[in-house]
Amino acid sequence: MNTDLFLMRGWAFALLLWLMPLARAEKPNVLLLLVDDLKPAMGCYGDRHAITPAMDALAARGMRFDLAYCNQAVCAPSRFTLMLGSHSTSTGLYGLGSQLRQVLPDAVTMPQHFTKHGYRTESLGKVFHIGHGNLGDPKSFSIPHFHDKVIEYLDPESTDGGKLTREEALFTNQKLGNIRSLPRGAAFEAPVAKDEDYADGRVAAETIRRLEAAKARREKDGTPFFITAGFVRPHLPFSAPKKYWDMFDPAKLPMPKIKTFPKDAPPVALKRAGEISAYIPVPVDGQVDEALTRELIHGYYASTAYVDVQIGRVTGALKKLGLEDNTIIVLWGDHGWHLGDLSIWTKHTNYEQANRIPILIVAPGVAKAGSATRQLAETVDIYPTVAELAGLPAPKGPQSIDGKSLVPVLKNPKARVRDHAFHAYPRRRLGRAIRTERYRLVEWRNPGEPVSKAEYELYDYAKSPVETVNIAAEQAALVKKLAAKLAVYPEPVSRSGRRVGKVVSPSPKIAGKILHIEAEVKFESRTKPRGVVIAQGGKEYGYAIHWLNGILTFDVRVNGKVASVQIDVPTKGKMKVMATLDRQVMTLQVGDARAEIKSPGLIPVQPKDDLSIGFDDQTAAGNYNPPNAFNGKVLSHRVDSEK
Numbered sequence: 001m002n003t004d005l006f007l008m009r010g011w012a013f014a015l016l017l018w019l020m021p022l023a024r025a026e027k028p029n030v031l032l033l034l035v036d037d038l039k040p041a042m043g044c045y046g047d048r049h050a051i052t053p054a055m056d057a058l059a060a061r062g063m064r065f066d067l068a069y070c071n072q073a074v075c076a077p078s079r080f081t082l083m084l085g086s087h088s089t090s091t092g093l094y095g096l097g098s099q100l101r102q103v104l105p106d107a108v109t110m111p112q113h114f115t116k117h118g119y120r121t122e123s124l125g126k127v128f129h130i131g132h133g134n135l136g137d138p139k140s141f142s143i144p145h146f147h148d149k150v151i152e153y154l155d156p157e158s159t160d161g162g163k164l165t166r167e168e169a170l171f172t173n174q175k176l177g178n179i180r181s182l183p184r185g186a187a188f189e190a191p192v193a194k195d196e197d198y199a200d201g202r203v204a205a206e207t208i209r210r211l212e213a214a215k216a217r218r219e220k221d222g223t224p225f226f227i228t229a230g231f232v233r234p235h236l237p238f239s240a241p242k243k244y245w246d247m248f249d250p251a252k253l254p255m256p257k258i259k260t261f262p263k264d265a266p267p268v269a270l271k272r273a274g275e276i277s278a279y280i281p282v283p284v285d286g287q288v289d290e291a292l293t294r295e296l297i298h299g300y301y302a303s304t305a306y307v308d309v310q311i312g313r314v315t316g317a318l319k320k321l322g323l324e325d326n327t328i329i330v331l332w333g334d335h336g337w338h339l340g341d342l343s344i345w346t347k348h349t350n351y352e353q354a355n356r357i358p359i360l361i362v363a364p365g366v367a368k369a370g371s372a373t374r375q376l377a378e379t380v381d382i383y384p385t386v387a388e389l390a391g392l393p394a395p396k397g398p399q400s401i402d403g404k405s406l407v408p409v410l411k412n413p414k415a416r417v418r419d420h421a422f423h424a425y426p427r428r429r430l431g432r433a434i435r436t437e438r439y440r441l442v443e444w445r446n447p448g449e450p451v452s453k454a455e456y457e458l459y460d461y462a463k464s465p466v467e468t469v470n471i472a473a474e475q476a477a478l479v480k481k482l483a484a485k486l487a488v489y490p491e492p493v494s495r496s497g498r499r500v501g502k503v504v505s506p507s508p509k510i511a512g513k514i515l516h517i518e519a520e521v522k523f524e525s526r527t528k529p530r531g532v533v534i535a536q537g538g539k540e541y542g543y544a545i546h547w548l549n550g551i552l553t554f555d556v557r558v559n560g561k562v563a564s565v566q567i568d569v570p571t572k573g574k575m576k577v578m579a580t581l582d583r584q585v586m587t588l589q590v591g592d593a594r595a596e597i598k599s600p601g602l603i604p605v606q607p608k609d610d611l612s613i614g615f616d617d618q619t620a621a622g623n624y625n626p627p628n629a630f631n632g633k634v635l636s637h638r639v640d641s642e643k
Helices: 004-025 051-060 074-085 110-116 166-171 199-220 274-276 290-320 378-390 407-411 476-487
Strands: 029-034 063-069 120-126 225-231 327-334 358-364 371-378 419-428 430-435 441-443 455-460 502-503 512-523 531-537 542-548 552-556 559-569 573-583 585-590 591-599 609-613 632-643
Touching: 029 120, 029 274, 029 290, 051 290, 051 327, 074 110, 074 378, 110 120, 110 225, 110 378, 110 552, 120 199, 199 225, 199 290, 225 290, 225 591, 274 476, 290 327, 327 378, 358 378, 371 378, 371 407, 371 419, 378 407, 441 476, 455 476, 512 531, 531 632, 542 573, 552 573, 552 585, 559 585, 559 591
Parallel strands: 029 225, 029 327, 063 371, 120 225
Antiparallel strands: 063 358, 327 358, 419 430, 430 441, 441 455, 502 609, 512 573, 512 632, 531 542, 531 609, 542 552, 552 559, 573 585, 585 591
């Protein structure tokens, strides 16, 4: 071989070895900051009452999306849409207890996509939802998740003397079959405490330690990081150190101006009580008076100020470590929050206050500092956007990738990649929504139902920032135009992730009657059975046959209290389930296996919620959390009653 050629090849090889770590170093780091229940109640979004300097500073460094929307206004599904880039209507992951890997075992989440391309991925705090029977998704990250509390109290008086409360149990997967036997915890507390006495302070401290380690690792071998830090406040309870409460004069905080449901809104769209009534001193019917409204709003703003300081600690550390100029930062609220507007609290609706969210993106060298856009954005857009910013290939699934990259908008705030945002929420029927810059159309229709039977809502936000009157009936042409945009989306996946359940209306008349209930079911896989086979009723009166932790359960609810009888039976092929309720006993039977307990009495009034087959997405008739879909198939059902 020619000596000069040999030397040239040697030098080229040496140069390649020298350049390889530099090439790795060019990959930007990624820091995702997730905030639970955070609506755009922030200074950078024009809220003059909010005290959020750290989040405002992020907006000053990047782009603020003024018309950003979640894809479903509840924690677990919203986080699935973030990590999968898929609408819940594409996956069937509608519920708090939805199991990602049971429905989509081969899905490639955002952190998995980054892992495939050389990133070390880590998660801390509330990232995937853990609780309500859900264990998150350990497969998504390079190392084990750093978990901490969501429901947290320091004052024993907040928990009836230190007892396990309902929401604490739900978020720690304890006593899931006996939630209503537990005491309610306080809706708020304000002890004299250090920031790290609560979970968000501890998550911030650990995130800083992870950033320090990530810098050392990058300097050693060039490995970029993808770190997701999830903060829980301002999720209920509003537990925050007293100093954050003292930052606000509650008399000066904004109170809801419109406290009635929108005129002509269909009943299926409306929410009463719900999550807020899980806390004292909120009345169990969820009707909050003016004094308590002011306390709750005070708690929301105090909790937001507290989490802002924790975010400031993390971003301050990023700057101190010299990582700021090579790190993409995304701040995201998982959904909005009703603060008494329309007489509604928390989330779980298709309305503006529950679905509008903050999205801030800091993209050094791409997004102009302090920029803002009115491009309609969705949670599902974050996955493809961050992938493109990092120079990675666009995600391809195998799950449906429903998001669009917002990089063109980051480069030019006036650029447009879509003319509407999409979101959905399941109740007795599935509500799918189109939000344009001016209007929102909601179509209430279950998968498989004909469009002719849909109920519609239409709201004009040029007339009011809060829904006041449903104008669908008087704007038929506009309804037709926006409904055509909905029609472009695939038929939504059912709540089970596979097949369609159904609602029977009018439902059987059961008030004061002996009940005989039968259902034949089929199991098509070896997965652990879960979900509701048949249910009728809600939080006060009703019954349900369902699987709870793999055990067949018959629940009867009378005056809000649940009586349960259970059988642990093998689940193979087809099975016929029979249940009875009379004045003496309630029984559950499968073949020769039979169990009974003393009857709680006949159900004295006709339940408000209709009969549901194969799922329950209304208010739970039994000891479970809706929406709760059966992962088998209901072949037949029958409900007989007699005096």
